[in-house]
Amino acid sequence: MNFDQVLSVIGGFGKYQKILYIWICLPQILLAFHMMVSIFTGATPPYRCRESASSVAGNQSSVPVTHSLNLSLSDSSCFSSDVLTQGNRTERVPCGHGWVYSKETFQSTTVTEWDLVCSRAGLNSLGSSIYMFGLLVGSVVFGAMADRYGRRFILLLSIALQTVFGVAVAFAPNFVVYVILRFLVGTTISGVIINAFVLGTEWTCTKKRMLAGIITDYAFGLGYMLLAGVAYLIRDWRKLQLAISAPGFLLIFYIWVLPQSARWLLANDRREEAIALLRKAALVNGRVLPPAVQVEKILGGGKQGHSAVDLVRTPQMRKRAFILFYIWFVNVLVYYGLSLGVSRLGTNLYMTQFVFGLVEIPARSLVLLVLPCSRRLSQSGFLAVGGLACLLTLAVPADHSNVLACLAMVGKFGIAASFAVIYVYTAEIFPTVLRQTGIGVSCMFARMGGVLAPIINMLHNHSPTVPLIIFGTSPLLGAALALALPETANRPLPDTVEDAENWDMRSPRNKEDREKSEDINQSASSTEEQELRHLARQP
Template sequence: MPFADLLEEVGGLGRFQLIHITLLSIPGLLMASQNLLNNFTAGIPAHHCTIPNMTSALNLSEVDQSALLRAFIPQDDSQLSQCKRYIQPQWHLSSGNQSHTRNLNYTVMETENCMDGWTYKKTEFISTIVSEWDLVCNLRPLKQMSQTIYMGGVLTGAIIFGGLSDRFGRKMLLTWSYFQLAVLGTFTSFSSSFLAYSTFRFFTGMAVSGVILNTVSLKVEWIPTKTRTLVGSLSSLFFTVGQIVLAGIAYSLKDWRKLHVAVCSPFFIVFLYSWWFSESARWLVLNGRSGEALQELHRVARINGKHEAVEKITLEVLHSHMQKELQSSKTVFTAYDLLRTPVMRRISLCLIAVWFSTSFAYYGLAMDLQKFGVNIYLMQVIFGVVDFPAKLVALVMLTFLGRRLTQDLQVMRTTLAVLGKGFTSASFTCVYLFTGELYPTVIRQTGMGFASTMARIGSMAAPVVLILDELFPALPSVVYGSAAVIAGVTAFLLPETLNVPLPDTIEDVEEKWSKKTCRFQEQLQHEAMVLDTLGQTAEEPEERQSSGLDAL
């Protein structure tokens, strides 16, 4: 596209782009915390029914306390029951000798629900929403519901902020999303009830969508074509480091209220410096604000030290470079345009499958770390560390093999949970970049929001599949893996965008990737080869004749 030439004239990947990308990527250190926060804020501490008059027993040694608990709490598979207690103390069990209990009258061993609440161990967690509002036993589904409500907010944000940013600009919506995330995320820590907590988390999820979608667009729309892959892959490592940062913060605090403040309040700082960002010049031109676009280009040129470009690039030059795009800017685009034309429809339908299954597989692995039976903080670090080699492999494949083949990496997710999570994370890196390159500027954010909506549906569906392990332990993995294989195959139906300039209009997409255009281009190449062959054949007799005369 002609605008790519303007980017090169104002410095290409210069000082401005490096600062711009870094400042946009830094929040990624804490953005990973938002989606995975439930592992720690809603962690389930070891617990059992509260024993009446247990206060006097707190001074006992751990061995004596264990013996006392056996008299009050029945055991399930050699573990203390979490939801039942004996109506009458069974003192004969406190010795640990249960061989003679088989002949006891059933009524003596009668149990009841936890009438006086629960007692929680504070070794792994000091406080979580589970221990705060007793989300155990009959209320245990509310733990998963809190994550589903948050993902519902992320889904809603993808729908709302995607369309709004195409209408009002990337920078404005990004700045607002930072502010919303900082305020509501911090207020979550003051929740006095589960309802208040869930409400704050819903609107925080909306802000997370606004941040992610607009960050991707502001990056790709200011980066030259040849460096998009490198920049997109390396900046995604901030999310990877963020997973390790989350584990460290969660381990040091172990309190859900303090944890929310720690990972949300820094966005006030991000909100303040976000005013430095430059609005997408592409978007400004296509929305009839060419004067502002010119100012942004001049600003970028000055920061990059290309002062001659300030004089060279005028409003007339800008319009001449984007004349075709300006003609289409008078049209109002809606989500319907994502499906209206053949190529856009093929792209959108394929991305639905890819985004859904990528998110489905990723959150199926990453959202319930306690099921692995390993220290939850250590497991979070392991998941973060394994992302590094996976994303480096993705970077190499994105650079040399393209986007479609790289997307099939998620098939490997089925071999091992940790490696699977790492490669699925790498797939996320690819699909964010891929989607931004496939959709044109005039409707890029609407498309990103549409695709991201499918991802959120996948993340909301992922926990439900875990119920299948009651039928067969490996069944959830089979379901996640099957979805990943389908997505990998679907990705091959998408056009390749490696080293291809960003499209600005729907017409660009149709012309560039329609099958008729591809066949026409292949026909032209074939005709050119035929003409070259005929030309060489026609020249051969003359050369031979000339050689004969020389011989004479």
């Protein structure tokens, strides 16, 4: 019996796993808050030059702002007047006393507080890119640490640091400190994402393990939508930042309720702890576990030293790893490229944010329906939908805003569904001894896409078609590459590099062999479970 068979004996998706998913999902809501809050805290409201130094920031609301949003973002809002020089040439005089911002939508944002407009407007996008770079660093650091120190410890550490740094952001005295603190928050987000997902995956049986990714994605979508409501009620950026960060302190009880990964304990030769956890899970699920000596004999184990180099050391693993890295990169590039560009749709920002979160619910639901049939075709198909929707917007005139908005929703739908698939697919392709490292390195490439997304969106000011071409063609290439990956649906998780390398040799050759193998496995599992129950009842 391998570990998956033991999970089936004790209940591969019983009460124990369902409670675990509740603990995994709660932080996902807070993750969505942190990931998308810059849409509101870093928003640029309509503005114009302040007429005199006497118009201090505290009296901005008393100064009427007649510029429209489009006008407020143009050069006319960056200059106070035109001056005729001695050579009869007209020079534009930059705003000498700062800017006045409309408070119709926002009471304050980082843009209004630190004047991130005109020549300083690029600092806003730079701050977003540095935040995304924090996710990149966190995926590498916390991914490697989790393989060494365990999923539970790193997950608890990430939640604690995220809460502390998130609250500290609300009290940042200047823009530099703000960016540094946001960078640190970004690193912790990767620690929460990858460890929560892997912990759920490693406690779930083969047939149900895709739920580890999909259910947490539902929670992320819920947070996406809730943020629109919270931001609508709280228009001051510091209060909003505090409101989304402080609830993290409520998760302190995770110290007592969050379990370690039994699979990770076995891979690191900590059998007694693993057996104790398996026995506890069996008790909660109303099942039985064989005596400890027999379990040790069945499970095997032994700690082995592995590093990220092992991901590309063997030919099959190398090919699959590079394809997965690219798909992760594309998913995050397009996902955040579309999400952060939501203000360009010309609709109500709060409502659009809510709809962008809402569209993720049917996307995840469709994934639940098609993923059991095929991981590979699902991954390829959803990437193709996202890419084609972005390319089709190039053929729509700019004045057809409703059509453009619909295509943006379709693109978001396809990429959100692809995002859900890639988590499950990656965890199933990488073996146990490298799973956390593999997902960590994959997230590193993903965060490179996140770093580039704000920069690519900035190209819209120079050429509106360039971002759409990038967001359209890159997923189509990923869709083609996904077809070269192995099918992992209803397959046991590989535990060693050798298992992953010999994947094709371990799979049934045809439908008849596969059905025969399933019949034998079901019969054997039923007999083994009866024997184990009988042994457990013996004194």
